[in-house]
Amino acid sequence: MEVQVSPWWRRWGPAASKIARGFQAYAVRLRKWWRGGDRLLALGTIILAAANLGMLVEMRFSNQQQHEDTIAALAKTDATIAAQNAQAKIMQGQLQEMEVAQRPWVTADITPSQDAIFNDQGASFGLQFFFRNTGRSPAWAFISINAFPLPENAARAELNTCASRVLTSMGMNVFPGERVPINIGFDIGMPSLNDMWNRNPTMKPAFYPFVVACIIYSSLSNSTPHHTPFMYQIKRTNNMGFLFKKRDSTPLSDLKLFAFPLFGRAD
Numbered sequence: 339m340e341v342q343v344s345p346w347w348r349r350w351g352p353a354a355s356k357i358a359r360g361f362q363a364y365a366v367r368l369r370k371w372w373r374g375g376d377r378l379l380a381l382g383t384i385i386l387a388a389a390n391l392g393m394l395v396e397m398r399f400s401n402q403q404q405h406e407d408t409i410a411a412l413a414k415t416d417a418t419i420a421a422q423n424a425q426a427k428i429m430q431g432q433l434q435e436m437e438v439a440q441r442p443w444v445t446a447d448i449t450p451s452q453d454a455i456f457n458d459q460g461a462s463f464g465l466q467f468f469f470r471n472t473g474r475s476p477a478w479a480f481i482s483i484n485a486f487p488l489p490e491n492a493a494r495a496e497l498n499t500c501a502s503r504v505l506t507s508m509g510m511n512v513f514p515g516e517r518v519p520i521n522i523g524f525d526i527g528m529p530s531l532n533d534m535w536n537r538n539p540t541m542k543p544a545f546y547p548f549v550v551a552c553i554i555y556s557s558l559s560n561s562t563p564h565h566t567p568f569m570y571q572i573k574r575t576n577n578m579g580f581l582f583k584k585r586d587s588t589p590l591s592d593l594k595l596f597a598f599p600l601f602g603r604a605d
Contacts, residue, residue, distance in 0.1 A: 444472075446470065465521070469481075469516075482503065487531050504554070566605075569597075
């Protein structure tokens with residue numbers, strides 16, 4: 339507010355006028371000081387706002403960078419996991435190859451071992467099996483055997499059950515490079531022969547049996563069962579090959595096995 343010199347001051351003379359002008363000059367300086375403070379306050383407010391804006395920009399940039407870093411880290415993690423999975427598959431494959439290379443492989447050589455005997459109960463046969471382990475580790479092996487007078491389809495159906503057989507406590511050790519003999523006798527009863535002849539009357543009294551054998555074995559260190567199936571036909575050595583029930587027997591020297599080559603492979 340500007341100070342006005344009242345006329346009554348003039349009655350005091352020059353001293354009073356000097357005092358009045360001093361107050362007026364002080365008022366002007368005070369007003370200028372306040373105006374300068376307003377400018378400083380405004381400038382300070384602008385600087386503070388600019389600082390806050392800079393902090394917000396920096397925070398946004400930092401968050402964006404952190405987001406990008408997180409995405410990059412996740413992508414790197416995914417790539418690392420994929421690489422580890424691929425490495426695990428490779429190692430698993432190598433382990434399986436090592437297991438296959440070190441596992442036992444059991445097969446058998448089979449030959450007739452006795453005369454074929456015929457009587458009122460049916461027909462009796464004998465086979466000799468020579469177990470062979472061509473693998474690199476010992477095996478525990480067991481064999482099951484069934485015989486069918488005819489037809490071949492019944493024998494094939496029996497053969498298909500080999501892969502589902504389980505190992506039992508009955509069996510023997512077969513070491514690598516070893517050849518273990520075992521003799522097995524089996525019969526074909528008259529009910530089976532009569533059933534075959536009833537369905538094929540022109541064949542009576544001839545027949546030739548199918549023999550289905552299944553070797554079930556496992557490594558001594560791994561109980562996973564493996565299987566080797568066989569299917570043979572027992573024939574006479576003559577051109578016809580039939581066996582005849584009307585005879586009492588067929589000598590061993592007159593018997594042979596005909597192997598079906600699609601079988602006899604280990605799994």
